[in-house]
Amino acid sequence: MSDDEQTEQESGGERRGRFRLRAIPGAILGGLDRIAQFFDSGFGRLSGSAQVATEMTTRAEGWAMRMTRVLLAPLGMLWRYAEKAGGFLQKLPVFKQLAPLLRLVLYPFIALVGFATAFVRSRQQGLLWRALPILVVAGGIFAILFAAWLVRNSILPTRYRAAIFDAIEVQDLARADLFRQKLRQLGQPFGDTDLRAANRLIEQGHPEEALELVQSLAPADVPGEPAAHFWIVVHLLDSEIAMETAEVIRQAASHLEQLKSLGFGDRPEVVMASAVIELRKNRMDAALEMLVPVSKTFFPAANLRLALLLDQGRDAEAIEAARVYLRVGASDPLLLENATLEQLELWERAGQIQSDFKVVSQVLQTWRRRFPGNDSVTERLAKN
Numbered sequence: 001m002s003d004d005e006q007t008e009q010e011s012g013g014e015r016r017g018r019f020r021l022r023a024i025p026g027a028i029l030g031g032l033d034r035i036a037q038f039f040d041s042g043f044g045r046l047s048g049s050a051q052v053a054t055e056m057t058t059r060a061e062g063w064a065m066r067m068t069r070v071l072l073a074p075l076g077m078l079w080r081y082a083e084k085a086g087g088f089l090q091k092l093p094v095f096k097q098l099a100p101l102l103r104l105v106l107y108p109f110i111a112l113v114g115f116a117t118a119f120v121r122s123r124q125q126g127l128l129w130r131a132l133p134i135l136v137v138a139g140g141i142f143a144i145l146f147a148a149w150l151v152r153n154s155i156l157p158t159r160y161r162a163a164i165f166d167a168i169e170v171q172d173l174a175r176a177d178l179f180r181q182k183l184r185q186l187g188q189p190f191g192d193t194d195l196r197a198a199n200r201l202i203e204q205g206h207p208e209e210a211l212e213l214v215q216s217l218a219p220a221d222v223p224g225e226p227a228a229h230f231w232i233v234v235h236l237l238d239s240e241i242a243m244e245t246a247e248v249i250r251q252a253a254s255h256l257e258q259l260k261s262l263g264f265g266d267r268p269e270v271v272m273a274s275a276v277i278e279l280r281k282n283r284m285d286a287a288l289e290m291l292v293p294v295s296k297t298f299f300p301a302a303n304l305r306l307a308l309l310l311d312q313g314r315d316a317e318a319i320e321a322a323r324v325y326l327r328v329g330a331s332d333p334l335l336l337e338n339a340t341l342e343q344l345e346l347w348e349r350a351g352q353i354q355s356d357f358k359v360v361s362q363v364l365q366t367w368r369r370r371f372p373g374n375d376s377v378t379e380r381l382a383k384n
Contacts, residue, residue, distance in 0.1 A: 223262050
């Protein structure tokens with residue numbers, strides 16, 4: 001390459017370089033101009049939106065003020081009529097006599113209405129509309145919290161209880177226990193759900209699992225749920241759970257002690273259960289003695305005491321026990337209507353002991369109606 005060509009090439013490169021350098025300020029200014037146009041357009045739109053929003057807010061305030069006047073107009077009218085009626089009533093002689101009583105009764109309500117009217121009229125309705133977004137947000141938060149509380153304390157427990165029974169129905173005890181744990185995590189460790197589930201387990205032939213479930217609510221060595229303690233005592237003494245007699249007595253006595261420590265020692269059900277434990281220990285006299293006070297008001301105790309006395313041949317004591325039995329039984333008509341066959345037999349015998357043939361006839365008629373296929377009642381009716 002010649003020197004002239006090289007020189008010309010260098011000159012061309014310098015010119016292109018100078019051209020690029022000269023283009024940089026223009027490019028920068030052009031970019032800045034476009035950015036300015038963008039922001040100007042954006043702020044223009046924003047400003048226009050703000051003006052529209054302001055105009056809408058102003059219109060809303062005007063509408064709210066007009067609606068407030070419309071709503072308050074009937075209230076003011078009623079207030080004026082009430083004032084006129086009050087002035088008219090004050091002129092009546094009867095009103096002067098009743099004025100102290102009416103003042104005592106009506107003035108608090110009148111004062112409340114007057115305060116509410118004065119408060120609303122003295123407020124600036126525009127402030128309410130400006131605060132409306134915050135009120136909406138606060139209302140939404142409150143609604144969410146209330147819904148969460150409702151779900152936690154009402155909906156979920158109901159679903160968990162239903163799931164427990166569904167699992168027990170298909171004998172899926174592990175799944176039932178899982179939902180019981182979930183129920184406890186919600187702060188609802190006890191209810192009739194566990195006892196009903198335990199009863200269902202016994203019906204399905206799972207008494208050990210039922211006992212384990214209820215014992216989680218009421219251990220034998222520490223106070224627990226009173227109803228659970230008593231459930232264990234009843235089912236142990238009814239021999240529904242396979243266990244040695246000595247162990248039944250020991251566990252039932254322990255749960256009764258927990259009930260007594262919880263303040264339920266004087267309840268007739270607890271006293272009667274203690275008497276049954278004495279019977280299991282072959283202490284007949286002690287059991288009969290414990291039943292004396294509660295049998296005067298508690299029909300199952302009266303039933304048990306009379307049955308024991310007749311079974312022991314203690315006829316002299318049975319006469320008084322029969323009188324108590326009939327008196328307690330007559331205190332509630334539903335006792336006779338819901339009596340078992342064994343109770344009806346004992347009821348009829350108590351009537352015979354007391355020579356109360358009206359009661360005997362009533363019992364036999366109930367017996368025949370409720371157990372129509374029973375031959376014994378036909379024979380006894382024939383004798384009476």
